Structures are given as C-alpha cells and as structure tokens.
Amino acid sequence: MSIVVTTKPDADPDFDPSTPKRKRKKARSPKLPYWLTLPAVAALVVGLAYPLGWQVLNSMREYGLRQQFGEDATWLWFANYTDLLTDGFFWTVVIRSLVFMAATALATMGLGILLALLMKATPTWARVMLQSALLLAWAMPIVAQMTVWNWLIDSRNGVLNYLLSKLPGVDMIGHNWLEEPLSFFFVASLIITWASVPFVAISVYAALTQVSEEVLEAAQLDGANARQKLVHIIMPIIRPVLVILLLLQFIWDLRVYAQIQLLQDLGPKGDDYDLLGTYIFGLGIGQGRFGLAAAAAMIVLLITLCVSGFYVRELLREDAR
Amino acid sequence: MRSKFKRYLAAAVAVLVAIVWAFPVYWMINSSFLTPLTISGLDPTFLPFGGTLQNYRDVTTETPFFEALQMSVIVVAVALIVCIAFATLAALAISRFRFRGRKSFVLVIILVQMLPAEAMFIAQYQMISGLGLLNSIAGVSIIYVAMVVPFTIWMLRGFVAGVPIELEEAAMVDGCTRFGAFRRITFPLIAPGLVASGVFAFIQVWNEFALASVLLTDDEAQTLPLWLRDIAQQSNLGAPEWGQIMAGSVLVAVPVIIFFVIVQGRMAQGLVGGAVKG
Structure with missing residues (x-):
C-alpha cells in the first residue's frame, strides 16, 4: 500500500521528483482500482448481496402471501428455523439430498477416473474419439439433456426398455422408471452422472499427462508393478486435483434443481420425489410461505458453505504451492 | 505381444464407452429428422433413415x-x-x-x-x-x-x-x-x-x-429453455410428439455445441502442451 507517498501534505505526488519511480506509478491513481471494481461490486450487491440480506431477514419473519400484499411481517426470530428443524419431513429431504449428493458425486468421480486411465491406455485415435463423445455429452444444455433422457426412459417407446427387453428373459416394455421414488432418484443420478463425468474425466486426464515419465520409469526400475505405480505414484501426485474435483461435484450435486424439476414435469409429482431445491421451490413459489422457504434456503446455504470451506482451503493451498 | 493386446482391448473399450456416451446426443439429432410415423412405431429407428425437416417446420411454426x-x-x-x-x-x-x-x-x-x-x-x-x-x-x-x-x-x-x-x-x-x-x-x-x-x-x-x-x-417472456420445457410438457399431456421435441432440443443445443467446439481447441492445446512437457 503506497497511497500516501509523501509526508508533505501540500505536495502533489505526481510531480514530486524525489519520489522513487515505482512508488510514484502506484500513487498516481490510488482511487483507480476502486473505480475499476465498482461496477462489478455494484452488480454483485444488487444481484446477490441484497437478496441474501432479504433472505436472512425474512427467514426470521412471518412472511406469507398476506405479507406479499402489504401486511406487515411480524418477527418470529428463530421460529421458522425451529419449525423446520423439528419437522421430520424436512430432515427426510435433507438426508435424501445428502445421500443423493454423495452417491452421484462418488459415481461421477469413480467413472471419471476410470475413463481418464482408459484414455491414457488407448491409442490416440481411440482417445480422440472418446474425448469427442464426452465433449458432446458435456455440451448438452440441461433442458435438452432432460428431454432426450425422458424419451430414452419412456415407458411406452423408450429405447432403454426396448434394449433391456432384448436381453433373454427380460421384459421391460411398459416399465415406468419414474414411478418408484428410489427408481426416480436412480434415474436422476444416472443422468447427472452421464452429464458430469466428461468434465471429471477430461480434467483427470489432463492431470495424468502432467505426471512425469521419469518418475514412473524410476518406479518401474525399482520393481513397481502397474497397480503399485497407480496407487503409490500416480494417485498421490494427482491427489490435489482429485480433491478439488470431488468437492466441486459435492457442491454441484447438492444443488440439483433443474433435473429433478424436469423429471417431475413428465412423471410423478409430490413430496416423495423432492430434493432440497424443489422442496424450497414448492415452499416458496408454490405455497407462498416465503419466510419458511427463506429459512430452508439459509440451511442449504450453510451446508454448501461447509463443503465450499474445504474447497476454498484446498484452492488456496494449491495457490500457495 | 501382451501389451499390444492390452492396447487393442483398451481401444475397444474406449470405442464402446464413446458410443454409449454420445448415444443420447446422436439419438436426439437422428430422431429430429424422422417422420412422426416412423417415430411412433414400437421399434426404435437407430440409423438415419429420415431426412425430413417436417419436425423443424412444425416446432418453429406451431409454437412461439x-x-x-x-x-x-x-x-x-x-x-x-x-x-x-x-x-x-x-x-x-x-x-x-x-x-x-x-x-x-x-x-x-x-x-x-x-x-x-x-x-x-x-x-x-x-x-x-x-x-x-x-x-x-x-x-x-x-x-x-x-x-x-x-x-x-x-x-x-x-x-x-x-x-x-x-x-x-x-x-x-x-x-x-x-x-x-x-x-x-x-x-x-x-x-x-x-x-x-x-x-x-x-x-x-x-x-x-x-x-x-x-x-x-409469462408465456410471452420465455427464454428457449423454458420454451423447450413447455413443448415437452404440453405434448406429454397427449401422445408426445417426440420428433418435434427432439427438433426443439437440437435448436437449443446447437449453438452451445458449436461454442463448445471452439473452446475445445483451446482445451486440446492445453492437453497437448501438458503431454509434451511431461
């Protein structure tokens, strides 16, 4: 910080020849960086900070449809929170979401790592083919993903049932994959995994190419087999990348809203098919219980911040390295 | 000898995985060019036998x-x-x-x-x-x-x-x-x-x-994702017009896929750069 360059209060720092050059350059426009960040800060305040403030306040108030139309919102302090936390169903949704998040994120990571190792093992032409296929899936907009998958799993003329029924002794024609809640979430997890594996696979592959051949050769000379090389050399080297990817998957899979909403559009509706995103939507926009929905959103925010805390720590640790 | 066999095996698996992963995208594009009659059949049509633009015409004229x-x-x-x-x-x-x-x-x-x-x-x-x-x-x-x-x-x-x-x-x-x-x-x-x-x-x-x-x-203020959701939802009330829904999905997805290809060059460069350095 070199905003104050000279001790003489009346001297203009720009024209003070005794000031060293470097210092003068920075002192010339001490306010400039603030002006430069101002528009971005303003955008964040309007679009995020203000709504966040609203959310914090109204999670502690009675705010329903009547308040929406002008009635004063009465302060409840933590009543909304205690209502939620003593509500068995809210806990069901929280735990369901956490299990869904963990299962989907782990499946994505496992498959992603396997595909990255596969890319390393194949000749270039096969690798390029696999990468292109992954990119195609990655590039699909969520809504388009969902319309295609909705047809693929359609009970009447979906390809999935058709192909499964080709197996000997299996007749899946007419099977509705979205009817059972467990099956509904399995399908949702499958689609999200399909869509998120490309990012993981390509990132892990990029990390794998950074592992130097010399280290692997040295391990080979010392008598390490392929499995030992993978577990004791490669994995520890790419561990930081894996940790960051896993945390990102946790964060992203906790906040699935669009996929669940779009599956519900075409299939069953109701509490049993809700994760946190659709649950909050139902409370707020659906039932107009904005105070309660705000409290629920704050709880989701806290859960996310716990996971992100680890992520930011990892990121900063990487940065310091 | 053994490592050569392994490479072939890996290539075969890679091709198989590539087909599975790209299939939904291929399915979307292929089906969007099939006639409604072909699509409503019980057996799915896997190969490009279509070549009609009717779905695109319908979905752009009959919906906003x-x-x-x-x-x-x-x-x-x-x-x-x-x-x-x-x-x-x-x-x-x-x-x-x-x-x-x-x-x-x-x-x-x-x-x-x-x-x-x-x-x-x-x-x-x-x-x-x-x-x-x-x-x-x-x-x-x-x-x-x-x-x-x-x-x-x-x-x-x-x-x-x-x-x-x-x-x-x-x-x-x-x-x-x-x-x-x-x-x-x-x-x-x-x-x-x-x-x-x-x-x-x-x-x-x-x-x-x-x-x-x-x-x-508001129906008047929909962006394309909302529009696509709407036609999928509406058509699901009756017998779904899958051909039109797929055509709509292609229209939403194509700009993104094109831009992805542009960025991909940058990404591939990054990958190659890393490989050479390693």
Missing part, C-alpha cells in the same frame, strides 16, 4: 419459437456485454494494482461462485418482483450478470496477469495515455481471453433454467 429465440438472444446479449465490461475492469484492478481490500475482493469472488442459485432464488424472485421487473429483460439480466460476473473476473484475471506490465509502461513512455496503452497494447493481447470467458458466460446464460423458470413466468 421465434419469440423465445428473440428473448434468449436479447437476454444473452445484454448479460454478456455488461458482464464482460464489468469483469474486464475488475480483472484489471485485481491483477494490476495492490490496493486495500483486494484480498477480500478476491475471496468474495471465489466464495460467491459457490452460492447455489437454488438457495437464493426465492429471495431473488422477491426482489425482482418488488422492483416490478418480473417477466422483463432487465430483471432477469440483473440476476444473470451477478451470476456470471465472478467466474468471468476469475478467468480474465489470469489473462490480464499474463500481459507484462512493462509492455504498457513502454507504450506510456512512448507517449500513450494510460487508457491508450490499455486500448492499444493490453486489450488486443487479452482478446482471446475475452472470447473464451465470453463463450463460457454465453453457455451459462443460454442454458440457465432454474432462475428463468422463477423470474419469467
């Missing part, structure tokens, strides 16, 4: 496709221009200056990207509705700019830091003003970065569904 396209294009353009302008300035500030509050600003930029839209949209809906901006381009753009600006700053920061400050200083010694030095030296050098981060911001805004579904409830 062009209204939605117009809405999407305007929202994306507004959000993108504002976002890139704001983010460039902020990226300059954090990579060119050391100022009090810089560290906290950078931390906020990282943290804000973690905020789940799903935990904020009730409040954002309330704010936009309070401003009377529901179903308006301005309302949704305000939220979108706040959504994409942090990541764009983060990405541009690296590009700006990659341009040595000495270049700018040299231009200023030669008589450029500070702004002139930026415009003539730094700006052309970070142009690829602007394109790349612009593409990422474009993809995010073009695809955005959750906030749009809350902020744009």
Whole structure:
C-alpha cells in the first residue's frame, strides 16, 4: 500500500521528483482500482448481496402471501428455523439430498477416473474419439439433456426398455422408471452422472499427462508393478486435483434443481420425489410461505458453505504451492 | 505381444464407452429428422433413415419459437456485454494494482461462485418482483450478470496477469495515455481471453433454467429453455410428439455445441502442451 507517498501534505505526488519511480506509478491513481471494481461490486450487491440480506431477514419473519400484499411481517426470530428443524419431513429431504449428493458425486468421480486411465491406455485415435463423445455429452444444455433422457426412459417407446427387453428373459416394455421414488432418484443420478463425468474425466486426464515419465520409469526400475505405480505414484501426485474435483461435484450435486424439476414435469409429482431445491421451490413459489422457504434456503446455504470451506482451503493451498 | 493386446482391448473399450456416451446426443439429432410415423412405431429407428425437416417446420411454426429465440438472444446479449465490461475492469484492478481490500475482493469472488442459485432464488424472485421487473429483460439480466460476473473476473484475471506490465509502461513512455496503452497494447493481447470467458458466460446464460423458470413466468417472456420445457410438457399431456421435441432440443443445443467446439481447441492445446512437457 503506497497511497500516501509523501509526508508533505501540500505536495502533489505526481510531480514530486524525489519520489522513487515505482512508488510514484502506484500513487498516481490510488482511487483507480476502486473505480475499476465498482461496477462489478455494484452488480454483485444488487444481484446477490441484497437478496441474501432479504433472505436472512425474512427467514426470521412471518412472511406469507398476506405479507406479499402489504401486511406487515411480524418477527418470529428463530421460529421458522425451529419449525423446520423439528419437522421430520424436512430432515427426510435433507438426508435424501445428502445421500443423493454423495452417491452421484462418488459415481461421477469413480467413472471419471476410470475413463481418464482408459484414455491414457488407448491409442490416440481411440482417445480422440472418446474425448469427442464426452465433449458432446458435456455440451448438452440441461433442458435438452432432460428431454432426450425422458424419451430414452419412456415407458411406452423408450429405447432403454426396448434394449433391456432384448436381453433373454427380460421384459421391460411398459416399465415406468419414474414411478418408484428410489427408481426416480436412480434415474436422476444416472443422468447427472452421464452429464458430469466428461468434465471429471477430461480434467483427470489432463492431470495424468502432467505426471512425469521419469518418475514412473524410476518406479518401474525399482520393481513397481502397474497397480503399485497407480496407487503409490500416480494417485498421490494427482491427489490435489482429485480433491478439488470431488468437492466441486459435492457442491454441484447438492444443488440439483433443474433435473429433478424436469423429471417431475413428465412423471410423478409430490413430496416423495423432492430434493432440497424443489422442496424450497414448492415452499416458496408454490405455497407462498416465503419466510419458511427463506429459512430452508439459509440451511442449504450453510451446508454448501461447509463443503465450499474445504474447497476454498484446498484452492488456496494449491495457490500457495 | 501382451501389451499390444492390452492396447487393442483398451481401444475397444474406449470405442464402446464413446458410443454409449454420445448415444443420447446422436439419438436426439437422428430422431429430429424422422417422420412422426416412423417415430411412433414400437421399434426404435437407430440409423438415419429420415431426412425430413417436417419436425423443424412444425416446432418453429406451431409454437412461439421465434419469440423465445428473440428473448434468449436479447437476454444473452445484454448479460454478456455488461458482464464482460464489468469483469474486464475488475480483472484489471485485481491483477494490476495492490490496493486495500483486494484480498477480500478476491475471496468474495471465489466464495460467491459457490452460492447455489437454488438457495437464493426465492429471495431473488422477491426482489425482482418488488422492483416490478418480473417477466422483463432487465430483471432477469440483473440476476444473470451477478451470476456470471465472478467466474468471468476469475478467468480474465489470469489473462490480464499474463500481459507484462512493462509492455504498457513502454507504450506510456512512448507517449500513450494510460487508457491508450490499455486500448492499444493490453486489450488486443487479452482478446482471446475475452472470447473464451465470453463463450463460457454465453453457455451459462443460454442454458440457465432454474432462475428463468422463477423470474419469467409469462408465456410471452420465455427464454428457449423454458420454451423447450413447455413443448415437452404440453405434448406429454397427449401422445408426445417426440420428433418435434427432439427438433426443439437440437435448436437449443446447437449453438452451445458449436461454442463448445471452439473452446475445445483451446482445451486440446492445453492437453497437448501438458503431454509434451511431461
């Protein structure tokens, strides 16, 4: 910080020849960086900070449809929170979401790592083919993903049932994959995994190419087999990348809203098919219980911040390295 | 011998996985060119036997496709221009200056990207509705700019830091003003970065569904993702017009896929660069 360059209060720092050059350059426009960040800060305040403030306040108030139309919102302090936390169903949704998040994120990571190792093992032409296929899936907009998958799993003329029924002794024609809640979430997890594996696979592959051949050769000379090389050399080297990817998957899979909403559009509706995103939507926009929905959103925010805390720590640790 | 066999096996598995992964995309494109009669059959049609544009004609004329396209294009353009302008300035500030509050600003930029839209949209809906901006381009753009600006700053920061400050200083010694030095030296050098981060911001805004579904409830103000959801939902009430739904999905997905291919070149370069270095 070199905003104050000279001790003489009346001297203009720009024209003070005794000031060293470097210092003068920075002192010339001490306010400039603030002006430069101002528009971005303003955008964040309007679009995020203000709504966040609203959310914090109204999670502690009675705010329903009547308040929406002008009635004063009465302060409840933590009543909304205690209502939620003593509500068995809210806990069901929280735990369901956490299990869904963990299962989907782990499946994505496992498959992603396997595909990255596969890319390393194949000749270039096969690798390029696999990468292109992954990119195609990655590039699909969520809504388009969902319309295609909705047809693929359609009970009447979906390809999935058709192909499964080709197996000997299996007749899946007419099977509705979205009817059972467990099956509904399995399908949702499958689609999200399909869509998120490309990012993981390509990132892990990029990390794998950074592992130097010399280290692997040295391990080979010392008598390490392929499995030992993978577990004791490669994995520890790419561990930081894996940790960051896993945390990102946790964060992203906790906040699935669009996929669940779009599956519900075409299939069953109701509490049993809700994760946190659709649950909050139902409370707020659906039932107009904005105070309660705000409290629920704050709880989701806290859960996310716990996971992100680890992520930011990892990121900063990487940065310091 | 054994390792050669292993490579063939790996290649075979890779091809198989590639087919499985690309299948939904292939299925979408292929089916969009099939006639409704072919599609309604019980046996799926896997190979391109179609070649009709009827689905595209129907889906663009029987539904408000062009209204939605117009809405999407305007929202994306507004959000993108504002976002890139704001983010460039902020990226300059954090990579060119050391100022009090810089560290906290950078931390906020990282943290804000973690905020789940799903935990904020009730409040954002309330704010936009309070401003009377529901179903308006301005309302949704305000939220979108706040959504994409942090990541764009983060990405541009690296590009700006990659341009040595000495270049700018040299231009200023030669008589450029500070702004002139930026415009003539730094700006052309970070142009690829602007394109790349612009593409990422474009993809995010073009695809955005959750906030749009809350902020744009009017049929007149739908963006393309909402439009696609609508035709899928409506057609599902009767016998689904899968051909039209697939054509609609292709129309929404194609711009994104094209932009992805552009960015992919950059990514492949990164991969090759790493491989050579290793």
